[in-house]
Amino acid sequence: MRVITGTARGKRLKTLEGLDVRPTSDKVKEAVFSIIQFDLPGAKVLDLFAGSGQLGIEALSRGAESCVFTDTNKSAAAVVKENLSACNFSDRAQVYVMSAESFLSSSMCRKADIALLDPPYSKGLIEPALKLLSEKLNAGGIAVCEHEAGLELPEKIGRLTKHREYGYGKTVALTTYIAEET
Numbered sequence: 001m002r003v004i005t006g007t008a009r010g011k012r013l014k015t016l017e018g019l020d021v022r023p024t025s026d027k028v029k030e031a032v033f034s035i036i037q038f039d040l041p042g043a044k045v046l047d048l049f050a051g052s053g054q055l056g057i058e059a060l061s062r063g064a065e066s067c068v069f070t071d072t073n074k075s076a077a078a079v080v081k082e083n084l085s086a087c088n089f090s091d092r093a094q095v096y097v098m099s100a101e102s103f104l105s106s107s108m109c110r111k112a113d114i115a116l117l118d119p120p121y122s123k124g125l126i127e128p129a130l131k132l133l134s135e136k137l138n139a140g141g142i143a144v145c146e147h148e149a150g151l152e153l154p155e156k157i158g159r160l161t162k163h164r165e166y167g168y169g170k171t172v173a174l175t176t177y178i179a180e181e182t
Helices: 026-036 054-061 074-086 100-105 126-133
Strands: 044-048 066-071 093-097 112-117 137-148 160-168 172-179
Touching (some): 026 054, 026 137, 026 160, 044 054, 044 100, 054 066, 054 074, 066 074, 074 093, 112 126
Parallel strands (some): 066 093
Antiparallel strands (some): 137 172, 160 172
């Protein structure tokens, strides 16, 4: 797993081992960043369900101002910190060991421009996170959700309106939402 482009291009990233680990493929990662490429420079990003942190690190490499990473797994958070350090992004990032829902409900969560959601599949985590995220994205903000193919997400969740859906093979889909004015 590596950073595809930007200031940390080519850097290898560490990941956790195990059956529950499902790193985003380079093909899907490229798709995510082609969707948000013009919105990244100077953006405040949330990488919810961070895992290794590869999505948020890619955003930082491509010009995001800052990124907040959340994951419930202490080992995953440690890997995110190692990867941030290896890419020299520690000063532009914060890492929290907590669920996306807890973070989004907390006073620690500030408004963001882009949110990247890649929760474990088939656990029902994406919709509750989107409901809370609805109030945490700036107007015009974008939420990009990686999820299992076949999952039907609502057209509207709070201030978020479904923008597009993309399919990647039989297993992976991306759904984007745009935040409306309050």
